[in-house]
Amino acid sequence: MKLKILLVNPPRVGGYSVVREERFEHKDIGSVYPPLSLLYTAAVLEKNPDYEIKLIDANGFDYSPAYVRDRIVGFAPDVVISRCGFDTQKQDIAVLSMAKDAGAITVLRNKIISDVPEIRDDILKNEDVDVFINYEPEAVIEKLMEAIQKSKEDFSARQNVFSVLFNEYCKKDDNFRNYLNEVPGISYRFNGEITTTRPAHEIDNLDKLPYPAYHLLPSLKPYHTGVMQPPFALVATTRGCPFTCTFCAYGRSKCRERSVENVIAEIKWLREKFKIKSFLFFDDTISIRQERVKELCMRMIQEGLDKLNWTCCTRANLVTFELLHIMKKAGMKEIAIGIETGSETILRNIKKGVPLDSIRQTAEWCRKLKIMFYGLAIIGLPGETKETIEETVRFIKEIDPFYTQFCFSTPFPNTEMYGYYEKNGFLLTKDWSKYFPLSEEPVIRTEKLSAEELKKLRQKAYEKILLRPSYLLRQVRPFDWAWNIKGFIKIMGRIWRVITGKAVR
Secondary structure, eight states, rough: OOOOEEEEOOOBTTTBBEEEEEEEEESSOOOOOOOOOHHHHHHTTTTOOTEEEEEEEETTTOOOOHHHHHHHHHHHSEEEEEEEGGGEEEEEEEHHHHHHHTTTTTEEHHHHHHHHHHHHHHHTTTTTSEEEOOOOOOGHHHHHHHHHHHHHHHHHHHHTTSSSSHHHHHHHHHHHHHHHSTTTTTTEEEEEEEEEEEOOOOSGGGGOOOOOOOGGSOSSTOOOOOOOOEEEEOOOOOOOOOOOOOTTOOOSSOEEEOOOHHHHHHHHHHHHHOOOOOEEOOSTTHHHHHHHHHHHHHHHTTTTTTSEEEEEEEEEEGHHHHHHHHHHTHHHHEEEEEOOSSHHHHHHHOOOOOHHHHHHHHHHHHHHHEEEEEEEESSSSSSHHHHHHHEEEEEEEHHHSSEEEEEOOOOOSSSSOOOOHHHHHOBBBOOOOGTTSSSSSSOOOOOOHHHHHHHHHHHHHHHHHTTTTTHHHHTTTTTTOOOOOOOHHHHHHHHHHHHHHOOOO
């Protein structure tokens, strides 16, 4: 008897698309990403012929909760595996509540929550989640499903004794607990008691992972960014980031690389099988080893993959003019760089390790190469004052990115920065649903600035950057009316959100 496994990327929340990945776990604006982690998990499970696998991306295809419920009931899975956003926990876990009602064992993953046991255990106590994965899912999922498969076999053999749903049977079966105890890297609830098993080993050889199971999706047409158009995919060439920025929920981790050959083969597969036109290199910091990125880009050019458009994210001090030139030749249209602040003092406070001169130089190189430079800035970091925000605005005007995103400092509870705000009484709420960096409402204040002052200063920053005539004129491309119309609509949408005080990216 096959184990029926359903993977669910929950619906959008409040009209926002949600990214639920190992390096981005909150609502987003203007982009829709494929559920890469679930696709990898599904691909690992598909290797076992004793499993029947289905996947629903309710976020990508904008399916309603009612639609998801109907699909769960229709498939009648033994197991439902899902991820949640940190700021969308309540809505996302509601999907698992539906699965519980249908008799399934429920499994959840969130990287931030896995680092904060008290939040994880509160979720398990609420009984909608049976098992929480504490490590990257591919390192855990096979042994977890083997344990559940053994319990299903026990259940099937004893159905004449227990006329209950599968998950109700597991609540009472000591063998279920014994099976789970042998699975590394999980926490689970049994008879009201929460148990955390031994640590799991991270995946060192990423080349051994199968390609993500994109074939389980109806198409790749819903996915895009503000610049990259469908059919669109995510390609992760590395996992982890060794840097120690105090605001980051995903840093301080070993960087593991896929081989260039393995990455090239995946991109070719995506182009040939799914006809992708664009993709995002979904690495925390793609150019930790510049020579590797050069080799990757040269191979893309040799293989004719330079016709695809792509974007990536890295640090300004980890690129050179030569590297950016090769990346552009290989198809890169846009690069996102963490500016964070225009204040050298605050850069030191947050242990960024990137001087402003490095950002200046990278911005200049991008301008010469006609690469779209996407600047990421944060308002309300430790030590922020009205003067440091003015420094940031002046600095951004100087380097003049193609676009700048201002988000509020959002200290996720697994970050070093969280302790700073909590210790000093600057943390305004522990309502995790408000921990949305692009929100119009900050969850912190600083020593010198109230939340209301931070809101006003962020709005002024956007106005000073977006409403410059010189900036608006530079977005115009002669003879490219499709770009101009699309760009006009996008920029006016951002301006309108700024003026009306709505969340903006």
